[in-house]
Amino acid sequence: MTRATPTGHRIRERRLALGLKQREVAATAGISPSYLNLIEHNRRAIGGALLSRLAAALRTDRAALAEEGDAELVDALQTLAGLRGTEARALDQAGDLARRHPGWARLLLSEAEENAAQSRRIDALTDRLTHDPTLAEAVHELMSSVSAVRSMASILAQTPEIDPNWLARFHVNLDEDSRRLAERADMVRGLFDARPALAETDLLPAETVARFLDAHGHRFDRLEDAGADAIPDLVAGIADPVAREMAADVLAGDAADAARLPRSVVMAAKTPADLFEAAEGDVALVLRRMGTRDPARGLLVCDAAGAVLRRKPVAGFPPSPVGAGCPLWPVYAALSAPGHLIDRTIEMPDGAAWQAQAIATLAPPVRFGQPSIVRATMLLTPVADASASGRAIPVGPGCRVCPRVDCPARREPGVLTARLDKVDDAMNTPPEPRPEGGQA
Amino acid sequence: MTDTTEPGPASGRPPGRVLLIEDEPNIATALGFILQRDGWQVSTHSDGATALDAVARHAPTVVVLDVMLPGRSGFDILSGIRSGPRPDLPVLMLTAKGQAKDRARAEALGVNRFMTKPFSNREILDAVRDLAAT
Numbered sequence: 001m002t003r004a005t006p007t008g009h010r011i012r013e014r015r016l017a018l019g020l021k022q023r024e025v026a027a028t029a030g031i032s033p034s035y036l037n038l039i040e041h042n043r044r045a046i047g048g049a050l051l052s053r054l055a056a057a058l059r060t061d062r063a064a065l066a067e068e069g070d071a072e073l074v075d076a077l078q079t080l081a082g083l084r085g086t087e088a089r090a091l092d093q094a095g096d097l098a099r100r101h102p103g104w105a106r107l108l109l110s111e112a113e114e115n116a117a118q119s120r121r122i123d124a125l126t127d128r129l130t131h132d133p134t135l136a137e138a139v140h141e142l143m144s145s146v147s148a149v150r151s152m153a154s155i156l157a158q159t160p161e162i163d164p165n166w167l168a169r170f171h172v173n174l175d176e177d178s179r180r181l182a183e184r185a186d187m188v189r190g191l192f193d194a195r196p197a198l199a200e201t202d203l204l205p206a207e208t209v210a211r212f213l214d215a216h217g218h219r220f221d222r223l224e225d226a227g228a229d230a231i232p233d234l235v236a237g238i239a240d241p242v243a244r245e246m247a248a249d250v251l252a253g254d255a256a257d258a259a260r261l262p263r264s265v266v267m268a269a270k271t272p273a274d275l276f277e278a279a280e281g282d283v284a285l286v287l288r289r290m291g292t293r294d295p296a297r298g299l300l301v302c303d304a305a306g307a308v309l310r311r312k313p314v315a316g317f318p319p320s321p322v323g324a325g326c327p328l329w330p331v332y333a334a335l336s337a338p339g340h341l342i343d344r345t346i347e348m349p350d351g352a353a354w355q356a357q358a359i360a361t362l363a364p365p366v367r368f369g370q371p372s373i374v375r376a377t378m379l380l381t382p383v384a385d386a387s388a389s390g391r392a393i394p395v396g397p398g399c400r401v402c403p404r405v406d407c408p409a410r411r412e413p414g415v416l417t418a419r420l421d422k423v424d425d426a427m428n429t430p431p432e433p434r435p436e437g438g439q440a
Numbered sequence: 441m442t443d444t445t446e447p448g449p450a451s452g453r454p455p456g457r458v459l460l461i462e463d464e465p466n467i468a469t470a471l472g473f474i475l476q477r478d479g480w481q482v483s484t485h486s487d488g489a490t491a492l493d494a495v496a497r498h499a500p501t502v503v504v505l506d507v508m509l510p511g512r513s514g515f516d517i518l519s520g521i522r523s524g525p526r527p528d529l530p531v532l533m534l535t536a537k538g539q540a541k542d543r544a545r546a547e548a549l550g551v552n553r554f555m556t557k558p559f560s561n562r563e564i565l566d567a568v569r570d571l572a573a574t
Binding site for chain 2: 136139140141142143144146147148150151152154155158159166169170173176177
């Protein structure tokens with residue numbers, strides 16, 4: 001089965017390989033045989049919970065059925081459209097767009113990402129103009145000089161008879177303030193020129209670091225082999241010096257983790273529990289190492305304010321690209337009980353189940369009387385057993401893009417509810433059946 | 441600290457005194473000149489820390505007060521005036537920042553007029569006259 005094979009064909013090939021009838025698989029997945037027939041012939045977009053149910057019915061996982069990038073592309077398009085308040089019917093067409101014009105779909109997402117980055121940059125510059133004390137002081141000085149020059153120039157231009165002593169005094173003052181004005185204007189220009197990072201990139205430093213980590217899959221083999229000595233080379237390609245330093249800090253942490261829990265030990269483990277002893281009881285270390293080494297696992301680290309410090313995405317668990325995450329994620333519950341492992345099965349709106357293991361740790365204060373710094377780490381492991389969904393805690397990617405209407409933890413209205421209602425309607429009233437002979 | 445008094449009224453206006461609390465000497469000089477030519481007796485003061493003493497000493501008709509001053513901010517001085525023996529003394533505040541929050545803070549403290557730099561000489565003269573007439 002090549003990666004270029006459409007999802008529908010993959011489903012069909014898998015079903016035939018197992019020797020199953022369409023009606024058998026359809027019944028297990030909870031849809032009509034005719035609808036499955038349309039899916040198998042790529043006449044209906046497939047993703048979300050239905051893809052998970054079909055994967056379970058065909059005794060495989062979503063990744064094996066989904067055309068490479070398809071599901072992620074559809075998810076990203078629908079999230080983008082949802083954030084823009086696109087009508088439900090258009091949201092339903094995301095699958096068609098991704099399948100028929102993947103290049104254009106990716107271009108759309110790329111442009112949207114660029115647009116979002118520009119907006120964030122404008123926000124950052126606005127913040128800087130408003131709050132930067134150095135810039136505020138420089139502008140204050142500049143405006144004071146402008147005021148003096150304007151006032152004196154008006155006096156000289158509009159006073160018909162002026163005492164020679166005053167005239168001489170104003171001339172001296174005007175010369176003095178015009179020079180000061182030039183110096184202060186140069187200083188303001190220097191403040192902007194001194195920070196080329198913002199002009200070189202549309203991304204904030206934290207975003208640059210996130211992209212850098214994502215591009216490497218959060219896994220750096222050279223750190224395993226050479227330790228922290230490899231860091232300068234690894235981050236050399238990051239142009240923004242602030243982002244480069246931030247990335248180096250992250251990698252220094254990874255190198256220290258690797259020294260404490262070597263790759264060979266991590267790779268031999270099947271579950272986090274297997275590493276407990278080797279990590280000398282440091283559960284957060286175990287979660288970080290499994291999260292960064294295993295491509296099938298996701299990782300999320302946040303601070304006491306819930307701000308995400310590190311997010312390693314994994315297919316099927318797309319955290320909201322805007323705002324905070326889902327308040328029901330165990331990582332937030334862990335913050336209230338540092339040192340205690342929280343181990344829960346959670347279910348995303350698409351029906352996929354995940355084992356979420358989270359723990360918060362306290363870094364000791366640097367001075368007496370200072371607060372401890374709390375950080376929570378969550379490891380996400382896909383749950384292969386479909387029956388786990390039944391006992392899982394329903395969570396989402398974040399309120400704004402979460403379809404769970406009646407969630408008691410919801411803090412703001414979602415934008416995808418209409419789309420999901422529409423999908424449900426389509427599922428309950430499938431199009432005209434065109435089953436293939438003998439199988440439906 | 442500088443504390444100077446310009447010559448008295450050059451015109452036949454009713455006597456009135458403006459206390460100009462401003463630490464930029466060239467602005468103080470220019471404003472002092474135009475106010476004096478407009479008929480005001482002008483006193484200037486440049487130090488925020490002793491500005492309230494200057495207010496008590498000069499007994500001005502109107503105070504022109506810069507926000508950014510060494511020693512004590514214009515906001516603190518305004519607050520001191522409002523809680524002092526002449527709480528109704530007209531105050532014109534000048535600032536080079538011009539931020540909405542500064543204006544809101546000044547208004548909350550009871551400023552009579554708030555102007556941002558750069559200002560025109562005419563605006564200053566009109567504002568001082570208006571305040572003196574209230």
